[in-house]
Amino acid sequence: MAPNPVKVRRRAGQPPRHSAVTESPGARLGLMAIAFAFLALFLLLPLVSVFVEAFRKGAGEYIASLVEPDALAAIRLTLTVAAIAVPLNLVFGVAAAWAIAKFEFKGKAFLTTLIDLPFSISPVISGLVFVLLFGAQSVLGSWLRSHGVEILFAVPGIVLATIFVTFPFVARELIPLMQEQGTGDEEAALSLGANGWQTFWYVTLPNIKWGLLYGTLLCNARAMGEFGAVSVVSGHIRGLTNTMPLHVEILYNEYNFVAAFAVASLLALLALVTLVLKSLLEMRYSAELAAS
Amino acid sequence: MTSIPVSSRAGWQMKKPSIIPGFGLTLGFSLAYLALIILIPLSALILRTTSLGWSGFWAVATDLRTIRALETSFGTSFVAALINVVFGVIVAWVLVRYRFPGRRFVDAIVDLPFALPTAVAGIALTALYAPNGWIGSLLAPLGVRIAFTKLGIIVALVFIGLPFVVRTVQPIMEEISREIEEAAATLGASRFQTIWRVLLPGLQPAILTGFALAFARAVGEYGSVIFIAGNTPYQTEIAPLLIVIRLEEYDYAGATAVATIMLIIAFMMLFIINLIQAWSRRRYGYGA
Numbered sequence: 262m263a264p265n266p267v268k269v270r271r272r273a274g275q276p277p278r279h280s281a282v283t284e285s286p287g288a289r290l291g292l293m294a295i296a297f298a299f300l301a302l303f304l305l306l307p308l309v310s311v312f313v314e315a316f317r318k319g320a321g322e323y324i325a326s327l328v329e330p331d332a333l334a335a336i337r338l339t340l341t342v343a344a345i346a347v348p349l350n351l352v353f354g355v356a357a358a359w360a361i362a363k364f365e366f367k368g369k370a371f372l373t374t375l376i377d378l379p380f381s382i383s384p385v386i387s388g389l390v391f392v393l394l395f396g397a398q399s400v401l402g403s404w405l406r407s408h409g410v411e412i413l414f415a416v417p418g419i420v421l422a423t424i425f426v427t428f429p430f431v432a433r434e435l436i437p438l439m440q441e442q443g444t445g446d447e448e449a450a451l452s453l454g455a456n457g458w459q460t461f462w463y464v465t466l467p468n469i470k471w472g473l474l475y476g477t478l479l480c481n482a483r484a485m486g487e488f489g490a491v492s493v494v495s496g497h498i499r500g501l502t503n504t505m506p507l508h509v510e511i512l513y514n515e516y517n518f519v520a521a522f523a524v525a526s527l528l529a530l531l532a533l534v535t536l537v538l539k540s541l542l543e544m545r546y547s548a549e550l551a552a553s
Numbered sequence: 554m555t556s557i558p559v560s561s562r563a564g565w566q567m568k569k570p571s572i573i574p575g576f577g578l579t580l581g582f583s584l585a586y587l588a589l590i591i592l593i594p595l596s597a598l599i600l601r602t603t604s605l606g607w608s609g610f611w612a613v614a615t616d617l618r619t620i621r622a623l624e625t626s627f628g629t630s631f632v633a634a635l636i637n638v639v640f641g642v643i644v645a646w647v648l649v650r651y652r653f654p655g656r657r658f659v660d661a662i663v664d665l666p667f668a669l670p671t672a673v674a675g676i677a678l679t680a681l682y683a684p685n686g687w688i689g690s691l692l693a694p695l696g697v698r699i700a701f702t703k704l705g706i707i708v709a710l711v712f713i714g715l716p717f718v719v720r721t722v723q724p725i726m727e728e729i730s731r732e733i734e735e736a737a738a739t740l741g742a743s744r745f746q747t748i749w750r751v752l753l754p755g756l757q758p759a760i761l762t763g764f765a766l767a768f769a770r771a772v773g774e775y776g777s778v779i780f781i782a783g784n785t786p787y788q789t790e791i792a793p794l795l796i797v798i799r800l801e802e803y804d805y806a807g808a809t810a811v812a813t814i815m816l817i818i819a820f821m822m823l824f825i826i827n828l829i830q831a832w833s834r835r836r837y838g839y840g841a
Binding site: 353363381489 | 568571576586590595640644678686796808
């Protein structure tokens with residue numbers, strides 16, 4: 262496979278301003294106007310409104326909504342959950358990509374499909390499966406409870422649901438990238454006497470580091486922002502099992518709009534940072550990211 | 554030649570030989586993790602469904618509230634995915650073909666729905682489209698209500714589905730070779746004819762894929778919809794919300810049955826779309 266023909270062509274010279282293969286200036290303006298109006302209406306305006314609503318009653322109220330104990334607890338829980346879920350999925354992603362990209366074996370396509378499965382399942386159903394598995398009505402759930410282990414309506418359940426929905430992100434970024442890179446570098450390192458671990462650490466990892474960062478970034482954004490799956494397993498106990506998105510929901514349903522949008526603005530900032538880093542990676546290291 | 558003795562069948566090899574180490578470790582870990590996180594929990598859903606029995610399942614499936622919720626979910630998702638196809642293709646075209654200041658910014662903002670938590674999108678869209686919101690207050694005098702109606706659901710689903718269409722169509726659009734367009738132009742086609750009759754048919758597989766992805770995502774969407782939907786049973790209640798309501802009523806059987814029906818319909822639609830895609834790729838598509 263040629264490395265990323267798309268990006269090369271994008272930098273090729275522009276066609277003349279008006280020729281047989283471009284639209285008339287009028288049509289061009291019209292299409293651009295439609296595209297910009299649509300994006301402004303559906304994407305930009307909602308983003309701006311988050312910050313406007315958050316500051317509706319001034320900066321004092323904004324800060325007060327963020328340093329309030331329940332909000333702080335929600336922020337802490339969201340960070341904790343992401344700190345557990347993202348590294349686990351990262352290790353899985355690297356391991357799965359190594360097995361799938363570096364070897365030929367039966368059932369590979371099926372395994373790749375299974376890894377993508379969580380993307381095609383509604384977040385609510387992702388939460389539901391854990392309720393069915395660990396709920397009071399299940400054998401496993403009642404056994405665990407009798408041994409003093411709480412999964413559902415507690416932090417472990419939230420972590421499990423988050424891992425479930427963010428499961429494919431890293432693997433899906435790394436698999437095509439490592440497949441494209443092939444096994445030549447690793448074979449060279451091994452034949453020069455490196456052991457497996459050295460090969461991974463000094464040869465493979467430097468090759469995939471930007472792709473790994475890219476996948477981790479997206480995984481983290483989803484982990485911190487997940488709502489549906491977490492909402493089903495959390496039990497919504499204020500200060501205990503409320504993540505930031507759930508806290509936003511509770512505040513909003515209590516008509517405490519300023520506080521809801523204040524917490525939401527933190528999540529929107531996270532999204533903006535994610536987008537900026539993502540664009541930077543795509544600009545600088547497009548050749549070292551998977552050609553998707 | 555090393556072969557892992559998994560099968561007793563002679564000559565059957567689990568994997569092709571390779572000098573790269575770590576196959577057993579990485580595959581073993583991946584499979585164990587996959588089973589633990591995804592497969593065992595999902596099998597709990599399947600087990601629970603089979604324990605319902607056919608009559609129990611049928612009772613939930615033919616319940617009017619279930620049918621209405623499924624109609625709402627699939628109907629609004631279909632409309633939203635159609636809107637996304639129209640505007641997604643235009644956005645992709647503008648990004649691929651035109652050069653203008655701020656193009657990078659516009660390109661980056663397309664991914665906003667991927668990055669913005671759905672609950673945040675939900676409350677922001679509701680604030681905009683509610684009768685007293687920035688957009689809602691402009692439409693209210695015209696008698697158009699968006700928030701708390703099906704239109705509101707569609708707005709939320711358009712928001713979350715847009716990047717799926719743009720990001721699927723954009724790379725294929727970049728690959729279109731100029732020669733095709735030049736050939737069409739020399740043969741006397743107008744610019745509109747070239748785009749409509751020559752370029753768009755070639756993009757059809759990508760457009761269908763984008764449609765399928767946006768549609769599949771929309772059907773399962775929860776966070777951005779529940780705030781703007783109004784959530785009136787039989788009217789603006791989506792299927793994922795019905796699952797949550799059944800769970801809150803401790804009606805696990807009901808929740809499971811709705812979830813199973815959703816999964817079955819979603820997989821069937823994806824399968825059909827895959828068939829259409831394979832057909833259209835054979836007929837029009839670029840490369841493979």
